[in-house]
Amino acid sequence: MVNILFADRPEMWSDYAPHLRRALDAEGLTHAVIAPEMEPQDVDYIVYAPSSFVQDFRPYARLKGVMNLWAGVEDVIGNETLTAPLMRMVDPGLTDGMVQWVLAHTLRHHMDIDTHIHGQDGEWRSGRAMTPLMSRRKVGILGLGELGGACGAALAGLGFQVMGWSRSPKNVPGVTNYTGEDGLNEVLSNAEILILLTPLTSKTENLLNAERLSRMPKGAFVLNPGRGGLVDDAALLAALDSGAIAHATLDTFRVEPLPPEHAYWSHPRVTVTPHIASETRSDTASEQIAANIARCERGEPFLYVVDRTDL
Template identity: 35%
Template sequence: MLGSTGCRVGKVSDLYEGAVRTVKMSILLASTIGPPDRWITPIKDALPNEDLKTNIEADDLSKVDVALFAHKVPGVFARLPNLKLIIGLQAGVDSLLADPELPADIPVARAGDLNGDRMIAEYVLLHVLRHHRNMPFFVENQRKGVWEKPEVLEACERRVGIMGMGLIATPCATLLRDIGFQLASWTRTPNSTEGIENFHGTDALSKFLARTEILINVLPVTAETEDILCAKTFSMLPKGANFINIGRGQHVVDADLIEALDTGYLNGATLDVYRQEPLPSEHPFWSHPKITLMPHTARKTRPASIAPQIAENVRRLRAGEPILQLVDREAGY
């Protein structure tokens, strides 16, 4: 079911029998992105009337209603018999859903800003413009002392494609659209964002890639999307295309990307995510002349911007209202 915001929501009463209305809810900060101290004050400020537990080893967790996770914590779910809601603190929930201990009957929600992440949109714009204006070529020519002026296109002459149109991807796509790029999206199900041509389903992937000169991956990792960017799909792009990955490293077959770059079929790539992070120092991505390597820095998670979303879902849980940004476990996001 979709709420008025267009985000996926879920009726709590459909997922467990009656919301427990307590004077004070117990919230567990189970794991965080970065030091826990960054999170404690913003969450307490957003939930001043709730009981926030932060010492996962020493605290009694038997009455915890809501647990907040950036990543899985082995053994903790067995200590949470009263748990009613799990909230993921990261943009992706793939690692949380992959936890074999994750309770099957407890709803999982994300805590991202409902308006998307402006920092990621700016980051995508930066790298699209770098490839659009062929900046790596000019940087290399400066290093070589070469003065060369190739053809320059306007944004309206460049076809950009984005894989995924979720909470993170949509603001990126609309920003690029508004600058003038010819935008298209590829999604699992139909998407009707104004001014952005949509291709959906497996059968439409080849047509989407064939029209895309700069490809941006913002997909979640699922069984269907793992290794989706491989020799076969790279070959569906026009020769000379560029690739930007801010999804997950598991989407890309590393050796196939290097082969496509080495043969000249792909012009360049910007990578922000990797199968193993930090990226091992011996990995060939580090020294490849056609790869811009970024250390997973598309955004810096700001607890103060996430805490209000957590507080809203805690309020909804107590009131028995639909939970915002509920994860579809079958779809994997």
């Protein structure tokens, strides 16, 4: 018998239950039991949201693995009671959603669409500078993991000049990859549109600070669908106020929901989207979770294990 605890908000169970059951059966795990309540000593796997009722993992003595439902792991990685393997959510649906958001807002800023939409006032603005071709636009991506790599490949496929920075070398078709501090500076100094998709760790907290913002081309755009903590908020607001950064489109924040009094809401050069760049989809996520559990039951190693020594 394989016992799987679904640890998320109660209202999520009705959404996930049929998809998880179908995915487990498809993997040959017809005998597996999955439920939102289970005695800790009977649990083999936990399908997990960091905001759930499970915060102390010590009672789960036979736990084989924790399947994170969120793309980020910063809200659970510091839990010292979790000693079992922790798996990232790598969901094709989540990846596709992120690519769509990044493409949409990159093209929006590349084409200066905001100016044309907001200029419906009877003035014919034909004298504005012509939008460069995509082949002349330099786009930088910080983070070339599953999400960043997919976004980089999609942007390169459209014809943008794409540069990517990652902590270890990556091979993404059409993307020039840089590593190290010198590589980061190279991307920053050239990126007319910068996209933040690196994981949030102690090493990437405030990755985009005042000094790094100052290296960017004047009038550049910043997109952050990654993690709110990647950005020094005060530094970004100052760069926006001065015009050094033309606009920031932000989907993630240090505090969510973003408080109504936060300066981002009223700033004319900021677009706020409510953490919608990419959301875990219950159908495709369930398939990935079931496949990983099946691997473990066959004696094969998990996929997407979080390396806790590199955070």
